[in-house]
Every structure is written in C-alpha cells, then in structure tokens.
Amino acid sequence: MTTATPSDASIDNVLTPAAGVPSAPPAGGAGRCPIDHSAMRAPNGCPVSARAADFDPFSDGYQQDPPDYVRWSREQEPVFYSPQLGYWVVTRYHDIKAIFRDNITFSPSIALEKITPTGPEANAVLASYEYGMSRTLVNEDEPAHMPRRRVLMEPFTPPELGHHEAMVRRLAREYVDRFIDDGRADLVDQMLWEVPLTVALHFLGVPEEDMDMLRQYSIAHTVNTWGRPKPEEQVAVAHAVGKFWQFAGKVLDKMRADPSGPGWMQYGIRMQKQHPEIVTDSYLHSMMMAGIVAAHETTANAAANAIKLLLQHREAWEDICADPSLIPNAVEECLRHNGSVAAWRRLATRDVRIGGVDIPAGAKLLIVTSSANHDERHFNDADFFDIRRENAGDQLTFGFGAHQCLGKDLARMELQIFLEEFSRRLPHMRLAEQAFSYVPNTSFRGPEHLWVEWDPAANPERRDRAVLSARAPVRIGDITRVDAYRTVKVESAVALTSDIVRLRLVAADGRPLPRWTPGAHIDVVCAVASGGIQDGGASSQDGAAAARPISRQYSLCGDPDARDAYEIAVLREPDGRGGSAWVHEYARAGALLRIRGPRNHFHFETDRGTVLLIAGGIGITPVSAMARRARALGLDYRLIYCGRSRASMALLDELTALHGERLQVYASDEGRRADFTALLATPCAETRVYACGPARMIDALTQACAHWPQDTLRVEHFTSALGKLDPSKEHAFEAVLASSGKSVQVRSDQTLLQALRDAHVEVRSDCEEGLCGSCEVRVLDGTIDHRDVVLTRAERESNTKMMSCCSRAAGKRVVLDL
Template sequence: MSGECPVRHDFQMLEQSFVKDPYATCPAVQESPVFWSSDLGCYVVTRYDDVQRVLSDHELFSNAATNVPVTPINEEAQRVLDESEVWFRPNLTNADAPRHTMVRRWVADAMSPRRIRALEPGVRAWASTKVDEMVAKGRADIYAELCFPLPAITGFTLLGFPPEDVEQLKSWCDRRVVLTYGRATGAEQVEVAENVAAFWRYTNEFAQSRIDDPRDDLTSDIIKHHLADPEEFSLRDVSAVLFGLSIAAHETTTNLMTNGVRQLLAHREQWEALVADPTLIPNTIEECLRFDGPVIAWRRRATADVDVSGTVIPKDSVVLMLLYSANHDPRRFDDAGSFDIRRPEARYHLTFGKGTHFCAGAPMARMEMKILLENLIEKAPGMRLVEDQALEFIPNISQRGPHGLVVDFEPALTHA
C-alpha cells in the first residue's frame, strides 16, 4: 500500500553548498527512496534499484522531460533562439520509441568501432604532446589545457567539423548547461542563447555542406538517412542530432577527465597504486564514473500513475533520478563512500544510463580517459594537486565538473 510522499524543502541542487559537494547529501536523501522537491517541482528518486528501474522502463518513464529548461527562458533569450529558428525535435536523449530507436541505430552505426579506432592515433598524439608541454612548464591548469580541449577535438573530429573551427566551437559551448539545467540570470540566458544560436546555425550550414560534399565522417553517414526520407528526417533533424552529439561527445567527457584526475590525486594512495600497476586503468575509469561521475542526475516523465517503492508518482510528473546518490548507495556498493580503483563492482554504476538509452558515446569516452591516464602515468607520475585552490562548478541539476584544476608536475616545485 502506498504511503504519503515526503516533501523536502531543503533539497537545493542549485545552491553553492550542494554544488560544492553533492555527495555529502547522500545519507539524508537516501533516507527516502522517493520524495517531492519543492524547489525543483519534481519527484526525486534516490536509491540504486529504483533509479535503475526508472532508467530501464521506457514505457512508464518517458524521455520527454530530459531537456526541458529548469528555469523558463525569458523573452529576450527566446527571441534570440527564434530568430535563428533553433528547433530541437525529439531525436535522441529527449525522444521515445519508435523515433529514438530509429535515430539511435543510425548514430550507433555511424559511431562504429572502426571509426572510434581511427580516432585513437590522433587522440594519442595530441595528448602526448600536450602532457609534455604541461610537464615542461611545471604547473598547469589540467582542465583548460588538457581535459577541456581533448574531448572537444575528438568529438568534433568524429562529427567531421574542420580543425580550424574547433576554437570557435568550444567558445560557443561555454556555460551552455545553465540554459537547460541551471537558474541563469536574464543576462546570462541571453548570452548563452546567442552562443546556442550561433552553434545551431553552424550545424545547419555544416549539414548542408556535407550534402554537397560528403566525407567519411559521422555527419555524412547521418545525412544519408535525411536524403533517403527528407520529410521524416529533415535537415533540421540532422542539425539537432549534431548539436546533441556535440554535448555528449565533449562536455561530459571533460567532466569525467577532470573529476577523475582530481579524485586520483586527492586519494594519493590510489594514484600511486595506479602508477605502479597501469593494468588497473580500465577499472579505475569505472570507479571514477561511479564515485564522481560527470552526470549527477537525469530526468524522465511518468506516462501513468506508477508506484516506486511505496510512493505513487502521478501521471505526467517529472521524475529526477539522482545518479550520484544511486552510485553511492550502500545497498548496492560496499563502503560506497570510499574511492577504490580495485572495487570489483565499480562497473555497475549508472552514470551512462541503462537500457535503450545507454550512452552511445561510452566507448569513446572510455578510450579518451584511458589515453589520458596512460600519458599522465608515464610522463607525470609525481604530479600533485596545487593545495587550497578554489574550484568553480557551474550550478545546474545535471552535469558536474570543476572549471579549472591546477596541478604541479614536480612535488618540490616552488613558484615566485
């Protein structure tokens, strides 16, 4: 029999105390498997088994709420978007079957193992050169110089975007998450909307260029489906897919890398164990994804009244799954609050999702993280975090990673 749903007024994901350390809230939020957040206006699911169920059940939990802005877009920002005809028809993260099934199959085919393998030499060469440069300087912001540009270059290369456009594309991505997942001021909304509109125009123009001059890249593969049925899958659909993939291939992997390096260096014994035994890299990546993942929460919408651990979530309600809490659930992970690169069950994290919406870019993210760790272990085994640095996290309900992480590459290095 279902009981009354607890209401929490103190669950404030956009407040600085939460943004700084969401994991400190795990014991409190896990007391209730489901509660109502008065701040966000949604039902919050906190425990591993329930989050896994919501992720997996695509009939009872629709993806329609995934990209709905947390804060309504103001008139000026909306005008900026409208003037560039920014339009995101449901295709991937915000779509349900059968459309999601169709488009995801096309993306998976285009993001083939062959294409991922073809990217690897370039990723290795770029990462090796960059790590050498940082080590030579002695101190560097590993976020700005390595973790931010590497996934951007890799992801944009996969899509086929020219190398000379990468710097401009990166600048358009700055703080993009606040428009959908944050509580931006009016001026911030307009600024981000202008960048989103510029990126949108770029993807439209680029898609058209691949119709005129197809290449061996993901965009050209997706274009083939537009040409086969332009009414069902328009050029704007292609642009929407490119826009979404640019986020998935770039920003979340940046968070994975920065969070992972931070936790490894903060847990010095874990870093030294990895340096001594690089065969631990694959499991280390999974533990980084579990312990301090790049995506901390995700949304669904209930398609019917549904009972989740004794609480009835009404039809059409937004459901927020706390991935960070599920990944730290002591009912699933022994000593869940400890960072352990040898953890045998690390791979059971929910950071990449579950079921038909499992992240299509997971193999590429793992490949990039593996190359990053291999280079740092080989070239900078003695690197350390600069102490007492203030880390900046952009307040939002979904993606998390510091925008800056300064590292010394020699333990005894001094600076004037």
C-alpha cells in the same frame, strides 16, 4: 558457494503500477511518503518533509558533492517531491535503474527541456536566430527512438571506435608536451577541454573551429538547458545558444554538399538517403548541435573529475602508475565515485509507484544518478574509492537501457589514454592548493579549473626516453565485471579442526580493506593444474601441466566492522575440484594471495522482528557474521548450529562466548538432530530465516518453510547439479541483445554464456554451476527456465534476470539487457 539475493531487489518491488493516487494520504504505510510533515504537500497530496522542502540542486552543497548532499534521501526518503524545483527526486540505485529500463512509462522527452523557464526577451532572441531544437536520441520517445538509434549506431561500435585511438594518443602526447617542463598547469584550460573537443569534432566530421568560441557555446547550452541563469544573464545565454544553432546549420549545409567524409554526421547524411523517414533534416540539425556538446563536454568533465579524484587518493594514483592494467577499472570507479553526469530527467506517462511512493501521471522526475552510484544497497562500502572494485562497471553515469549514452565507449577510450599519459609521464604530479568551482546546473559537473604541480627535474622521460614509447592496451566496451585483483597477505593460518583452516588476510600494502556486510564472500584466486597443485600460485608453462588459475568463493566470517583484515575458514574437501586443497597447501602465514571482492548475494536484512540463523558444517562462516551483526544491533535472534561432532564444528568456542543461550548446538554423535519441521511449524510474518549448509539440510528447511510467507527462507548453497546440460533434452533458442539488436543463437549443446562468448560478448563468470551469481544478466522479455540456486522464488517469477551459465529460455526467444 553462492547465495540467494533478497526479494526487495526485484524490479517488481522497485517499480509497480499504482492502484490509484489518493488526494491526501496519511504518512506511513505502502505507497505513502515515509515522513509526516504538514507544512506543504506534493501534487499527489503527500506531505513534504523539511529536507525535501530545502532541496536545492543549484546550491553549493549539491554542486560540490551531489551524492553527499542527498545522502539523507538515500537513507531515509529515497523518493521525494521538491517544491523548489517542481520535480520528484529519486536517489536509490534500483529505483533509478528501473526507471531507465522502462522508457515507455518514463519518457525521456523532458531530458533537454529548460529546467528554468526563460523570459520573453530571451525567447525572442532565440527566435531571432530561428532556433528550432527538435528531438534527438537523448529525448526521443518510442517508436521513433530505437529505429533511429540502430540506423546511426555503427560508428559507435568498438571496432569502429578503434580507428580513433591513434588520434587520441597523438593529441594527448602533443598537449602534455606543451607543459611537461613547466612544473605547473591548469589541466582543464591547457588540455582536458580542448582535446575532447578536438576528438568530438573529428568524430563528428566537423572542421576544427575556434576552440574558445565552441567552449562558450557549449557552456551556454548547458546553462540554458540545465542551469538557473539570472534574468540579466538569460539574454546573453540566448545569443550564444542562437549562434551555436546557426553554426551547426552552416556546418551541416557544407556536409550535405559532400557527405563522403568519415564523420558521424556525414554517416547520418548518407543514412538519410537510405532511410529518409527515420533520419530527417530537423533531426540532423539538432544532433549536430547536441552532438558537439554530448561528445566532448561530459568527457572533459569526466577526465578532470577522474584526475582530481585519483590525486586526492594518492595510493590509488601510485597503483595505476605502477600497474597500468588497473586503468580501465580505475576509469569505471572514477565514473562511479565522481562522474560527470549528476542527474537525468524523465516524465511519468502514467500513475506509477516508485520505491513505495505513488507518482501521478505527468510528474517530472529528477533521477540523481550520482546518488545511485553511492547507494550502499548495490555498491559495497560505496563511499570508499576502490579502483579494484569488482562491480564499478555497474555505474549509471552513462545511463542504462535503450537510452544509454551512445558515446560511452569513446569517452572510456579517451579517459584511459589520458590516465596512461599522465601516470607514465607525470607520476609525481600532485594537486595544487585551490578551491574548486563548478558551472551551476542540475546535471553536468566538472571543475572549471584543475591546477597541478610537479618537479620538472623529476620527469621520468629525462632519465629514460623509453617512457615515451610505452603503451598499455585500451579496453573499448562495457566493463561489466573485471579481474581487478587485490593482493593480500596471510597474516595467520590457524587450524580450527582437523580439516578446517582459518585464514586472517591483510592488505599486502598495509592499507585498509573495503568494508563488507554479513553474508559477503571473496573470490580467492587459486592455481590448479591438470597435474595437481602448483607451488606459490605461479603459472607453469610446462605443457599439459600448465597451471590454470581458478577462483573459489569463501564467505567472510570475521567482524564486518573491521577494516584491517578479512577472515575466512576453508574446509579441505578431498573430492572437491582442487581449490580447498590448494588453500590448505599454499595459504600459510606470509603467503600472498590474490582476491576479488568482497561481494554479497546473501544479504542480511535487519528489518524484521525475529531472525532465525541456521548453519550446517562449514556453512557457519557467513551465518556467524550475521549472528555477530544481530547481536550488535540488539535484534531478537537465535543461532542453530548443526554438525557431525563438536570437534568438527568450526568457531564453536567463539560462538558460545558471543551468543550464550541464543546458540543451540546439534552434534550428531551426541544423538541430537535439529527438528526443522517442529521448529518451523507455525509461520510468522515477522521472522526471517537464513541458512547455509549442505544440500540435505537446505532441502529439509525448504520443505519445512513451504507454508511460510514467500522468501522467508534465504539460503546459500555449496553445490548444485541443476545446471548440468543434457543436449538430448534441450532446445535451441535465440538471445537478442537489446542495446544493438544483435541476435545470438544458442544451440542445444551449449549454454547461453558459451554462446555469448562465441559472439564476443563479455559476461563475467566464476563457478559456472549456477552457484555464485557472477554471470547474472538482465532479462527484458521472454520466460526463463531457471536452473541456478541463487535467485529467490519471487525473482524467478519476475523473469527479470537469469544466470547465463546454466539457465535457459523456456521458449524460443529471450531479450537480454546487453
């Protein structure tokens, strides 16, 4: 069972060309700032709100917690002009992702520009060192950027990165050995800065130099580029940056004499001989310096942030100590919740509209990725730290699109190994009392010190030396969707009708569950075998009867504000695929289930004047939660519930008590049928219709709403036959993966999802029928033959996404954001 996503998630609505920039537009309305203040105005004449005028990314509030500092912006004014900074600030997920995706409209050219201009004395110091930082992969425009990226990216591929795992493990072991018996350590000073720096130097092929010197150089580079050094500090910073520049040049000269080594810089020198017009001398010098910073500083900060975050959430820390398989997704959640990159910068190359606000050509943008990672519109219960979060891998800490961080997988590897080493050897480690400080800058953050304490007598390796030999597999590559299961217990199983059971599920460990929104569902992991139901969900190894775990999606139907339990109602379907039969057989009070989610493709929007809610049969489950929310918000709503008979209609007594006259019941055995044609005869732009039920009902509603405004009707389906593949009627096509340029051929007898899997490209999927939306991939170019029942009409027409399990290219080629 799956859903249609709301049209305002479409890139067309997130980012569209501006029709023109007015000199002084009034507040309110499309393309205008949402708040009317006249104290000052942005360059396009838009009034600047008081909160926008006060925005200061160098303040302690931003440095300590950027997402919380701009919460007001995410909720009220997601695009605003900052007079103090001279930048437009963008804070919502879909806006920022759209900016990353379009690197033509939004040039990265200012990414390494000094955010605080320095004075003539500091500039003279830099000139004395012949400082000449030029473009790198970070701030380079097309058409130069992508050819260079492709030439230089091979050392960053997962197979090549795998060669560095043994070294990272060795370093982690050696550094922990130094303080394992001390009972107290500053992890930043004693490990988390030096190990990533050593790995970075090894990866780049740079001889290991004085660590303290390189650390000071790196900090100076950060402050010089993204900080606000005081006038008296600028000269000292300039000297450090100049010395860093000269150091990078000297090392590069030595490499040119013998470029046969294994490092990335030596690889670049060799590629220069093959592609001299792409890999230039000035580029190599700039990348040498920028690479040392990029390859270690963000990783060092990310590691400190992750350990701090996990120790602040003790239960999550204990979970990964007990189950190391959770570590890869825990890394993604740490990067999302408290990543090392707070913001990036872009330059608008033309007049453009972002999130409904007109931005003039030449405008500088501060895109606060840390805020995007806390956007409730994309991350359910975003402030909740959940290492089992299904879409944690959607975080934008590494950026997105053509300029996504090349070294992201090296950083992931290091973070996983660090967490494994600490959780295995120091599971009893705890945060010491301390105040956390950060180097003031707009973009990169991590605590300058991280003091931890433990009782050395309780070190596990003192009791069992086998602890030192344990190893968890490292996962290298993007984690787009993961099987990070949560174990829940069936608190109660109540028969609502003869064939519907209502389950109340609580966390097996008694903790609060993540919040959810109306329309959300969870994936229940069932154990279904070729021979039938398997007791207890255990996997049998009995030949052909071995259990094959499957997932089935069930909408949440309880109170969205409750944190103590999830409720679902499951209809036994005799002709189904076994999932509902398994639930009815196994899910009794006291049973343990594994679930994923919640996630939501059937979003309930509350910005319309009138809401019409329509349910057929078991389709009442998501609709009942929407009705509950509409009632709580005081919305003008009606609830229409259709079924064979009142005896077969779940939740009917509860709905009657909650909604009274707003509920209309149509039971077929009473001779009453809903007349959708009459009900929807007169279109109303202020009404939105939500429906879930059998295909016949959805088809009738679709026809009845045909003359209404586009996407008035939002639906969730039970089944779909649109994705069935008939090879005799299909054509082969090419799928190009934008991040690598790799081409995947999709035969006429296979789905895109199958072809991607054959090419070892991971795309999560569940239903594989175009129902659940989990296999969605972004489309950058090409027209799609949509065969799912998830996307809205506007989303289909935009050609920006497709369901890889069923939809195909309408032509011969499609470019995917993979």
